[in-house]
Amino acid sequence: MQISDFLFPKEKVAYIISSATMQEALEKLEQSQYTAIPVIDGEGKYIGTLSEGDLFWKMKNTPGLSFQNLDIIKVHEIKRRIHNECVSINAHLEDMLHLAADQNFVPVVDDNQVFIGIIRRKDIIEYYTNNITD
Template sequence: MRVSSFLLPKEEVAFITSSVTMKDAMEKLESHHYTAIPIIDNEGKYIGTLSEGDLLWKLKNTPGLGFDNMDQVPVKDIKNRVYNECVCINAQMEDMLALAADQNFVPVVDENRVFLGIIRRKDIIEYYTKNITD
């Protein structure tokens, strides 16, 4: 089965662009109750995922940085400690299991890496749970 059957489209997913600030990213994570969020560039291409941990490490390791001046730090200046792999819209569900073990969601892109949406780990687990045969 193709991953497109499980796609939560971009229009229904919160994401950020690499040009937003650290404060904007934190507010978007908070308002959507996310622990991580896809990052796309100005052309709509997936470039990575920003996690709460990335924000905390940036705060910890940047002298003078606090909640009052996070609006001066662009997301592109925050190191992503983990790179969430993406899959092409034409991939098969069998390609997803290993990724779901390490990621809350799997970003889905087209053949040009344009971000199309995500597949949630929950949906991947449900698919495999329903299709396990002895």
Template sequence: MEISYFLLPKAEVAYIKSSASMKDAIEQLELQHYTAIPVIDQDGKYVATLSEGDLLWKMRSTPGLTFETMDQVQVHEIDNRVYNECVFIKAEMEDMLTLAADQNFVPVVDVDRVFLGIIRRKDIIEYYTRNISD
């Protein structure tokens, strides 16, 4: 089965642009109750997934960076400690199982890497649970 059936479209997913500030990223994570969020560039292409850990490591490794100065750091300046793989929209569900083991969600892109949305780990697990039970 193609993963497009399970796609939570971009319009329904919180994401952040790579040009946004670190402060914006933290606020978005807090607002959405997420621990990680997809990052897209100015062309709408998936770049990375930014995690709470990435933000903490940036704060720890940047002398003088405080909550008050976070608006001076852009998301693209923050190192991602783990790279979350994305998948092509025409991928099959079987391709998702390995990724779901390590990622809360899997970003989905088109042939040009334009971000289309995500597939949540919960949906992948439910799919496999139903198919194993049948």
């Protein structure tokens, strides 16, 4: 069993580019119905995870910011309170499982730190539920 066996590829993942606006991030979260999504930079490298809470706190702590002007804030300007660590596609399975214990999803990167997808904790639990026998 390898990390790649659990990979949910980038093409199917809701993610946001760091140069996108706060408005775009809010819409992406709403469309995907997720509470957090990976953030990648212009080169495709994983740089963090943006959550609904991050957007909420940015609105609360930015005077004059409202739903009407969310396009003035870029994603890279938003402080992220949760740090989801990523794992290399070539890492040991145990490394990924350790991260998945504390994260709903584990971002996966290639050898150049380019984001290639995620591993969902849900998929790990389903796999082991279906394959563990007494």
